[in-house]
Amino acid sequence: MTSIEVTNLQKTFQTKRKAAGLGGSIRSLFKPEYGSVEAVQSLSFNMDAGELLGFIGPNGAGKSTTIKMLTGILHPSGGEAKVLGFTPWVDRQKLAYRIGTVFGQRPQLWYHLPAMDTFILFGKIYELDDAEAKKRIDFLSEAFEIRDLLDVPVRKLSLGQRMRCEVAASLLHRPKLILLDEPSIGLDVVAKQHIRDAIKRMNQEEGVGVLLTSHDAGDLEALCKRVIVVNHGQIVYEDKVSNLKRKFLTTKMVEVRYAEEVSKDYSIKGVEILKVGHYGVKLKFDTTKTSVDFVMSHLANAGDIVDITISDPPLEEVIAKIYQEANDSAIQRIGESTIRRANRGDKSG
Amino acid sequence: MKTLAKYWSIFQITLINSLAYPGELIGRSLMIIPFMWIFFQLWKVTFSAAGADGGMINGLTLRDTLWYLMLAETIELGRPPIARTMSENVKDGSIAYILNKPYDFILYQFSTAMGETIFRAMLNAIFGGLTVWWRVGMPNHLQGFLIALPAVLGAWVLHFCINAMIGLSAFVVEDVSAFTWIYQKLAFIFGGMLIPLDFYPQWLQSFAKALPFSSAIYGPARLFVTPSLEMFVNVMSLQIVWIVALAITLVIVYRRGLTQLTVNGG
Numbered sequence: 001m002t003s004i005e006v007t008n009l010q011k012t013f014q015t016k017r018k019a020a021g022l023g024g025s026i027r028s029l030f031k032p033e034y035g036s037v038e039a040v041q042s043l044s045f046n047m048d049a050g051e052l053l054g055f056i057g058p059n060g061a062g063k064s065t066t067i068k069m070l071t072g073i074l075h076p077s078g079g080e081a082k083v084l085g086f087t088p089w090v091d092r093q094k095l096a097y098r099i100g101t102v103f104g105q106r107p108q109l110w111y112h113l114p115a116m117d118t119f120i121l122f123g124k125i126y127e128l129d130d131a132e133a134k135k136r137i138d139f140l141s142e143a144f145e146i147r148d149l150l151d152v153p154v155r156k157l158s159l160g161q162r163m164r165c166e167v168a169a170s171l172l173h174r175p176k177l178i179l180l181d182e183p184s185i186g187l188d189v190v191a192k193q194h195i196r197d198a199i200k201r202m203n204q205e206e207g208v209g210v211l212l213t214s215h216d217a218g219d220l221e222a223l224c225k226r227v228i229v230v231n232h233g234q235i236v237y238e239d240k241v242s243n244l245k246r247k248f249l250t251t252k253m254v255e256v257r258y259a260e261e262v263s264k265d266y267s268i269k270g271v272e273i274l275k276v277g278h279y280g281v282k283l284k285f286d287t288t289k290t291s292v293d294f295v296m297s298h299l300a301n302a303g304d305i306v307d308i309t310i311s312d313p314p315l316e317e318v319i320a321k322i323y324q325e326a327n328d329s330a331i332q333r334i335g336e337s338t339i340r341r342a343n344r345g346d347k348s349g
Numbered sequence: 350m351k352t353l354a355k356y357w358s359i360f361q362i363t364l365i366n367s368l369a370y371p372g373e374l375i376g377r378s379l380m381i382i383p384f385m386w387i388f389f390q391l392w393k394v395t396f397s398a399a400g401a402d403g404g405m406i407n408g409l410t411l412r413d414t415l416w417y418l419m420l421a422e423t424i425e426l427g428r429p430p431i432a433r434t435m436s437e438n439v440k441d442g443s444i445a446y447i448l449n450k451p452y453d454f455i456l457y458q459f460s461t462a463m464g465e466t467i468f469r470a471m472l473n474a475i476f477g478g479l480t481v482w483w484r485v486g487m488p489n490h491l492q493g494f495l496i497a498l499p500a501v502l503g504a505w506v507l508h509f510c511i512n513a514m515i516g517l518s519a520f521v522v523e524d525v526s527a528f529t530w531i532y533q534k535l536a537f538i539f540g541g542m543l544i545p546l547d548f549y550p551q552w553l554q555s556f557a558k559a560l561p562f563s564s565a566i567y568g569p570a571r572l573f574v575t576p577s578l579e580m581f582v583n584v585m586s587l588q589i590v591w592i593v594a595l596a597i598t599l600v601i602v603y604r605r606g607l608t609q610l611t612v613n614g615g
Binding site: 068071072073074075092093094096097101103105106107108110112113117118120121124125126127153 | 608
């Protein structure tokens with residue numbers, strides 16, 4: 001069963017253009033000039049019910065605009081979309097009973113009040129019975145480990161604690177689908193892991209479909225089964241996360257700090273040293289050629305480790321690789337077709 | 350029933366939220382004290398200069414005028430800046446959260462507006478009322494409070510309709526501060542905020558009374574100082590006509606505005 005069907009979805013924004021300086025400002029008063037920005041260009045994809053789908057891309061790629069169209073907040077400039085059988089911008093309110101949304105940069109909890117007040121309000125807004133709402137709040141407070149946070153004014157919570165409450169609040173009405181727009185933005189590693197674990201649990205236990213946008217390749221690895229990469233409002237890659245990992249998330253960066261000064265000789269086979277200090281090192285390696293275990297054991301032998309960070313390459317790097325591959329295959333296709341044409345020409349000549 | 354309960358809950362949570370910083374709430378409401386003090390000084394001199402000391406100008410005594418101005422100020426200072434809030438919601442992108450819940454956007458805004466109004470208006474009425482009482486004594490008709498109450502609520506609904514329309518223009522222009530400024534000045538002049546409309550020349554009175562601003566300020570305040578069944582019916586029926594007309598326009602503007610909306614931010 002399909003939960004999202006998107007066909008040739010487009011969104012073009014009209015923007016006012018103005019030359020710099022006072023002269024430009026005055027000219028634009030009398031003769032305003034408008035340009036258009038194609039935030040989303042003919043996007044088509046499907047998402048199955050209960051699927052964990054990653055929707056990633058750099059800033060300005062059109063991820064958030066797509067999510068806002070899928071929730072019915074924005075009307076598209078063209079194309080069609082069905083979310084749980086509804087056209088979002090036509091049936092926005094009916095759809096709102098069935099989906100949950102979290103915009104990582106826009107809090108939905110009442111800032112000066114304890115999160116519990118917002119939970120109770122959402123219970124009323126989604127027309128839940130009081131007993132049902134209470135039961136659900138109990139369940140979510142356990143699943144997201146927020147029981148002790150519910151009576152604290154939201155402004156006093158840390159970002160990680162607040163995000164757990166935000167995601168929990170968006171699940172209060174048992175939505176079939178949850179759209180998470182950068183839920184992990186600004187969070188530290190532990191807080192990210194908390195959120196990921198809770199989302200995964202809700203997907204496994206309640207079958208909630210998750211459409212996740214993120215800047216963080218780690219979110220994808222931890223949560224999603226399939227990924228769509230968008231850039232400049234277009235899909236540039238669509239595949240299983242396992243394939244993306246195999247093809248593009250093949251490097252890891254490791255930063256290690258030691259308790260005492262250690263030898264600066266880190267020559268490990270297949271490892272690129274990025275930075276060396278008296279107390280540590282930053283290095284990068286290809287996981288398809290060198291195993292993480294192998295690198296870690298070498299680093300552990302060098303001294304007492306007090307801190308270690310393992311990170312994925314930035315998403316921009318992954319997208320650059322995807323583009324490179326797309327260009328290479330396009331060049332290859334052009335080359336092949338030229339050869340075919342040349343062969344046909346030989347035969348006909 | 351559940352539909353009503355959700356708007357009641359939105360009203361309640363805004364009401365609770367308005368108490369988050371009681372010091373700020375009280376401090377802001379204290380501003381009505383100097384306003385009423387200045388009005389007292391101004392109108393005392395005016396009545397005296399007009400030779401109406403202890404008497405009347407166009408049917409109003411000094412006491413009536415001050416109690417009139419107290420209610421007019423309470424209505425105006427009590428109402429929240431809906432247009433500015435809606436404009437901010439559009440500019441900072443938080444409108445995305447307001448629009449993606451299963452409720453009517455206009456009724457949501459109305460519920461929050463009323464939730465923000467109640468305590469502010471109560472405190473303004475208390476501080477303003479005490480100041481006026483101290484200077485000129487009790488109002489002539491205490492029952493005026495009860496009779497004017499529905500008209501005060503109607504006034505807030507009317508204010509809401511006009512301000513929400515200004516706020517909705519943010520869907521297209523984003524910044525609405527120029528429109529709110531114009532509205533405020535029109536309400537001051539044609540609503541009778543600083544001078545009761547009774548003191549205007551006849552032609553200007555007739556013009557001002559034909560506008561919605563008078564139903565939002567002058568009507569309820571005048572009903573409070575000289576209450577009568579006839580005036581109650583007049584004020585309320587005029588308010589209802591304006592509310593229906595503006596509410597229909599508001600819904601049309603909202604539906605059109607929604608298709609123009611650009612949500613800012615990532």
